Amino acid sequence: MVYSQRRSPGSRRLLLSLLLFAVWEAGSGQVHYSVLEEVKHGTFVGRIAQDLGLELAELVPRLFRMASKGHRDLLEVNLQNGILFVNSRIDREELCGRSAECSIHLEVIVDRPLQVFHVEVEVKDINDNPPRFFRQxxxxxxxxxxxxxxxxxxxxxxxxxxxxxxxxxxxxxxxxxxxxxxxxxxxxxxxxxxxxxxxxxxxxxxxxxxxxxxxxxxxxxxxxxxxxxxxxxxxxxxxxxxxxxxxxxxxxxxxxxxxxxxxxxxxxxxxxxxxxxxxxxxxxxxxxxxxxxxxxxxxxxxxxxxxxxxxxxxxxxxxxxxxxxxxxxxxxxxxxxxxxxDENDNIPEMVITSISLPVQEDASVGTVIALISLSDRDSGLNGQVTCTLSPHVPFKLVSTFKNYYSLVLESALDRESVANYELVVTARDGGSPSLSTTASMYVEVADVNDNAPAFAQPEYTVFVRENNPPGCHIFTVSARDADAQENALVSYSLVERRVGERALSSYVSVHAESGKVYALQPLDHEELELLQFQVSARDAGVPPLGSNVTLQVFVLDENDNAPALLPRPGAGGAGGALSELVSRSVGAGHVVAKVRAVDADSGYNAWLSYELQPAAGGARSPFRVALYTGEISTTRTLDEADSARQRLLVLVKDHGEPALTATATVLLSLVESGQAPKASSRVLAGAAGAEAALVDVNVYLIVAICAVSSLLVLTLLLYTALRCSAPPTEGACGPGKPTLVCSSAVGSWSYSQQRRQRVCSGEGPPKTDLMAFSPSLPPGPSSADTVS
CATH class of the missing domain: 2.60.40.60 (Cadherins)
Structure with missing residues (x-):
């Protein structure tokens, strides 16, 4: 006798075919397949690439891959034809027990751009288990x-x-x-x-x-x-x-x-x-x-x-x-x-799978960072789980499928502002009271080369004394790059150009790693007062970024040139000595000759003074020399007792440290008034005027020195203030205080336009400089207008 619990409808029949076709779930956009349990390895499940809208040729380049929680080896995809097939034995009872529904959830991930698809494969039951009694x-x-x-x-x-x-x-x-x-x-x-x-x-x-x-x-x-x-x-x-x-x-x-x-x-x-x-x-x-x-x-x-x-x-x-x-x-x-x-006695379970860590700081909004899958062993509301993200960060959670979330980028990143984020993901069920679980996630922001090296200031002023030793370290440039690793590795180089007829690299060089600037050869103030050039800082990123800084190197004068005597054309004399005829009838203070000298240095190094050396035997000479003009004049009226041949030694000395000197020999011949040239009468006539002019020149000289000194003090104060507000400059050659004073061929203290030293900055017109030179008096009526 046969009894049955329920009889199946006559229309129900077991599917004999092992190949089932894919259909789209209504409204979800997810691919759904069916497959019978216990089918053989290699059994066709569906054309997954075609159903997802993917080209076969892009599966490998886009890193097509498939993930399934706990069932990684049951199903596999042939990347050559895009077919999903059975990879290993599927036992429905082992997967789902006595559950009426049994499905394998797959996550299909492709890159470039990143896309995530959800595929559900329903495992259909076959009659592979006979009824069993617990006892025999x-x-x-x-x-x-x-x-x-x-x-x-x-x-x-x-x-x-x-x-x-x-x-x-x-x-x-x-x-x-x-x-x-x-x-x-x-x-x-x-x-x-x-x-x-x-x-x-x-x-x-x-x-x-x-x-x-x-x-x-x-x-x-x-x-x-x-x-x-x-x-x-x-x-x-x-x-x-x-x-x-x-x-x-x-x-x-x-x-x-x-x-x-x-x-x-x-x-x-x-x-x-x-x-x-x-x-x-x-x-x-x-x-x-x-x-x-x-x-x-x-x-x-x-x-x-x-x-x-x-x-x-x-x-x-x-x-x-x-x-x-x-x-x-x-x-x-x-x-x-x-x-x-059921009671709400199981906390939600969370599995976080990293996709794009670390995150590039230039990643586009919407980039998927990680996948989050949730589960709860409870049923009903107790098993319904929601997911939240804290604190306020440039990321958000997007629900992609039931109990599946994607962590995506919501706003732009800047590694230089925030290098890493610690996220707290909270999963909470719908029970009362609800249970929750949290997971911390560390998101590191990877650097891209988006910052060029930056100098502290756009221009630096460096002072270097002339005659420096070759290879002397004169300055160090330093640029900071806000990026990291090789993107922040800075190298330095010169921006090559011409300095006159020579290349800049023949004057200076810069160390590529340290930024130290060296003078390759001794610098000469008389040849080059200002050397202006640029140093480039470039990082090691791809592509590299760079910036330039300008260095103004002022070459400071040293007392390396002795005074040079200037002969006057047509002047008499033998052996380099100056010869003049002097009438015995001239009175005291009469200018009889003038020693002319120049110094190629600048400033105080070119400020010349004249001294009359004592005569041999200690005899007192009736002549004297003006300290700053080099003019030789009588101290008294000449008489018959004075020797007809007067030999004077004039010491010309600059004001450098140490001072350099030159000696001029002046030969004076005393003649009677009738024997003197007519020019001598002009000298005698202008003696008084020359004496007065000398006094005026001394006054002007004192005023000029005071003005230059005041200007120097003001410049030093301004320079000190700038130095306190800017990074210190270096100069291994020991630069001194700038003294922008030069000597001219004329030799008087004034602001002169006559001598224009070319400033080798490579830009703009030549600059004028403050000159120091001796005063020039109008010639007298006598023959005292001689060459010294």
Whole structure:
């Protein structure tokens, strides 16, 4: 006889083909495939590249890859043809147990640009598991006095498949005493009962052997069997009876030990000891049920014994026997079905997969940084998880699929402002109260070469004394690059140009790594007062960035040129001495000759003074020389006692440190007034005027010196203030204070336009300079206008 829990519709049929076509889920934009479990390796699943809109030629260049949480090796993609195929054995029962729905979720990722697709592969059940009974043999004890239609519970079979493949029907081998009754309760579990259809007689048959067969609904059908061993007893007339045959109980998971599940009550119509009832777990109760519950044999109370976890098992079936205390006991039966109610006792689980770490600081908005998958073992609202991000950072979370998020870039990054971010991702379920879990994520920003080297100021002024040793370090330039690593590695070089007829690199060089600037040769103030050039700083990024700084190198004068005597054309003399004829009739203070000299140096180094050396023998000379003009004049009226030949030695000395000198020899011939040239009368006539002019020149000289000194002090104060507000300049050659004073060929203190030293800056017109030179007086009427 065959019984069935439910019969499948006639239209339902098992798919015989192993190849199933892809369809798009309505409204989600995700690819859905189906595949039967247990298919062979290489079985076609779908043309995933075509369905995702990807070209076959771009799968490898765009780094096509597939990720699946916990199921990485089940499915694979052939990158040559874009086909998704089965890579290893798929066991639906191992993946999803008895769940009605079973799917493998795949994340398909391609780069350049980064795209993330979600693919769902539904695993269809095949009838690969036969029904199984927990025991190979079920033993029943039946009193011979039991009336016809008495019922005895049997343990049913279970099938690991789902759907129609798990729909079981049962049949009992043909016999005249027993029949089989199958019912389905509200929990969709089978209740098997052995029905007595003919009274048994222990004296006739003491033991009945039956075969119970379970048949599933698959094609082809699979079966499982169990042997029923029925012992006929001689005893009691009435068996204990429960109020119900099935008790349905709802119980919260995590109920503490000792929690009352139900108090059972059975009654027996017999009297005395045959009425006393003992409550016991049936032999059909499995050990895992006995580990969770305990029954009081006297009161019939079932209480919690072990830990109840909805996520491990949410339904327990407990078969209870009520046995009287007769010598030949009778048994009543019932089933207690305990269904656990879920509590929010599992925190969400989070898995973060990094995609683009570290993040380039020039990454575009919308770049995917990481993938976040969430899960919660609870059910209902307790298992619905949402994800949030804190603190306020230039990133955001985008929900891409159920329980899947992408961490994407929301605004532009700048590594020089913030080099790294620490994000806190919080996953929270919908329970009450809700549970949450957090994960910290460290996002490093990778540098790109977006900052050029920068100098502290656009221009530096450097002072270097002339005659420096070759290779002298005169300055160090330094540029800072806000980037990192090789993008901040700065090298220095000269911006080559021409300085006059020579290349700049013949004068100076710069060390590529340290930025030290060296003078390659001695500099000469008389040749070059200002050397202006640029140094370039360039980083090692790709492409490299750079900037320039201007250096103005002022060459300071040193006293390296001795005074040079200037002969006047047509002047008389022998052996380089100056000769003049002087009339004996001239009075005191009359200018008789003038020594002319120049100094190629500048400033005080070119300021000349004249001294008359004492005559040999200590004789006092009737002549003197003006300190700053070099004019030789009489100190008294000449007389007959004065030697007709006067030889004067004039020492010309500059004001350098140390001072340099030159000596001029002046030969004066004293003649009578009638023998003197006519020019002498002009000299005599202009003597008084020359003396007055000399006084005026001295006054002007003092005023000029005071003015130059005041200007120098003001320049030094201004320079000191600038130095305090700017990085210190270097000069290994010991630059001194700038003295922008030069000597001219004329030799008087004035601001002159006559001498224009060319300033080698390479830009603009020549600059004028402050000159120092001796005063020039108008010539007298006599022959004193001589060459010195």
């Amino acid at each position: 043999e079920q033993r029943l004890f039946i009193l011979e006095s039991r009336i016809v239609d008495s019922r005895f519970p049997l343990e049913g079979a279970s099938d690991m498949d789902v759907g129609v493949n798990a729909e079981l029907r049962y049949k009992l081998n043909p016999n005249e005493y027993f029949d089989l009754d199958v019912k389905a309760n509200e929990e969709e579990t089978n209740i098997l009962e052995l029905v007595l259809k003919k009274a048994v007689d222990r004296e006739e048959i003491q033991e009945h052997l039956l075969l119970l067969t379970a048949i599933d609904g698959g094609k082809p059908e699979l079966t499982g069997t169990v042997q029923l061993l029925i012992n006929v007893l001689d005893a009691n007339d009435n068996a204990p009876k429960f109020d119900k045959s099935i008790y349905n109980i709802r119980l919260l998971e995590n109920a503490p030990n000792g929690t009352l599940v139900i108090k059972l009550n059975a009654s027996d119509a017999d009297e005395g000891i045959n009425k006393e009832i003992v409550y016991l777990f049936s032999d059909l109760v499995l050990d895992n049920v006995k580990s969770k519950f305990i029954i009081d044999s006297n009161s019939g109370e079932i209480t919690v014994k072990g830990e109840l976890d909805y996520e491990d098992c949410n339904l327990y079936e407990i078969n209870i026997d009520a046995v009287d205390r007769s010598s030949f006991p009778l048994t009543g039966h019932c089933k207690v079905i305990v269904k656990l109610l």
